[in-house]
Amino acid sequence: MRAWWPRVDRTTLRADAIAGLSGALIVLPQGIAYAAIAGLPPEYGLYCAIGPAIVAALFGSSWHLVSGPTAAISIVVFSALSPLAAPGSPEYVTLALTLGLLVGAIQLTLGLVRLGRLTDLISHSVVVGFTTGAACLIVASQLKHFFGLTMPATSGFFPTVFQAIVALPTANPAVTTVGIVTLVTCVLSRRWLRRLPHMVIAMIAGGFVAALWPALIPVVAEQLPAIAENAAIPLVGALPAAVPPLSLPSFDLSIWNRLGGSAIAIAVLGLTEAVAIARAVALRSGQVIAGNQEFIGQGLSNLAGSFLSGYPSSGSFTRSGVNYEAGAKTPLAAVFASLILMAFLFFIAPVVAYLPIAAMAGVLFVVARGLVDGREIRGLVGAVLTPGAPRIERDEAAVFLVTFFATLLIALEFAVFTGIALSLVLRVLRSPQGA
Secondary structure, three states: OOOOHHHOOHHHHHHHHHHHHHHHHHHHHHHHHHHHHHOOOOHHHHHHOOHHHHHHHHHOOOOOOOEEOOHHHHHHHHHHHOOOOOOOOHHHHHHHHHHHHHHHHHHHHHHHOOOHHHHHHOOHHHHHHHHHHHHHHHHHHHHHHHHOOOOOOOOOHHHHHHHHHHHHHHOOHHHHHHHHHHHHHHHHHHHHOOOOOHHHHHHHHHHHHHHHHHHHHHHHOOOOHHHHHOOOOOEOOOOOOOOOOOOOOOOOHHHHHHHHHHHHHHHHHHHHHHHHHHHHHHHHHOOOOOHHHHHHHHHHHHHHHHHOOOOOOEEOHHHHHHHHHOOOOOOHHHHHHHHHHHHHHHHHHHHHOOOEHHHHHHHHHHHHHHHOOHHHHHHHHHHHHOOOOOHHHHHHHHHHHHHHHHHHHOOHHHHHHHHHHHHHHHHHHHOOOOO
16 A cells, blocks of 8 residues: 555546446446356345455555456356355355455465465466366356256256256247347447446346336237246346445364365465456556565455455456556555445345346356457467477467366366466476476
């Protein structure tokens, strides 16, 4: 704080407030969507974007990094906790809080012992492979909601996709229509209305179709009787219009032991995400990032979140980029965004009750697509197909492919460790000592 506080004046406060408004509009639909990925009630995605985001902004080193819920972390949280408790249940929420506590403790410890350069050892290909695999998992997990399918609970990418294909004849036309309208609206508004929050527009479009559907049924029932028979459209339900409540994670050591592996994986993944994003934005702003301070900021953020109804969080590339482009001057922009979001919560809570779950699925398909870095993947895969490509390029391609398929085939925390381990082994073998 000492580095940027002297920069604060009336001009920067105004710029930060404007940037904060933009950030709040973006994280509003994202928070709800990411909570769905994590298997938590929708309000927890918004809570995660308030208290933890403020702490990360005030105690990190970046002027523009915005922390909170992210898609990649959310999918790991679901993978780690869904075998232990029913998603959305009070027990599940307690486990998510506890996981955040452990993640924060690990990150803070790494920062205090000055291991901020740890992320330099982790290949970028690990992150690309994991986020690409996570995108596939998100799409698979939302097929049921997008099409309104009746299918048994499954885990894993391939079993889920197989069950969805088998259950496709049970698709609900009303639900599918809402999902398609939301998806198309999200894609088109993102392309043609770049200054407006495309996720909000898409959710409104999906909700509008769901609200009108009962009036449309009599018109088409004679031609398409199946639509009348399957007209129920599941809704998200109302959010509590309240500030993030205080919460208490579990201090049961047996639970800590069961969550330990997942906590380490999320801690490392979260730090890698946050530092990489902070450095990417810093290249444009001219700021120098202190890796150890970012570790400390992320650690304190997750520790605070476990007592402020937040689940594990990290830096967000989308929100950080928008924060910079909107003219943010200091970390107070992230603070303003969180406070404005908290004010929004009182106004939008009753409206969310009418949000179709299929609309959420449509938005999440777009979120998943945003996780896939097509240009990076083409470069990595091209190294495999190009004869005589440099060894380092072939190694990075191998790390990407192994991490990607590990994400689809095994527990996500082990997929992260697999990619990191392979990356470190190949780095050692390329060194003069390993050659």
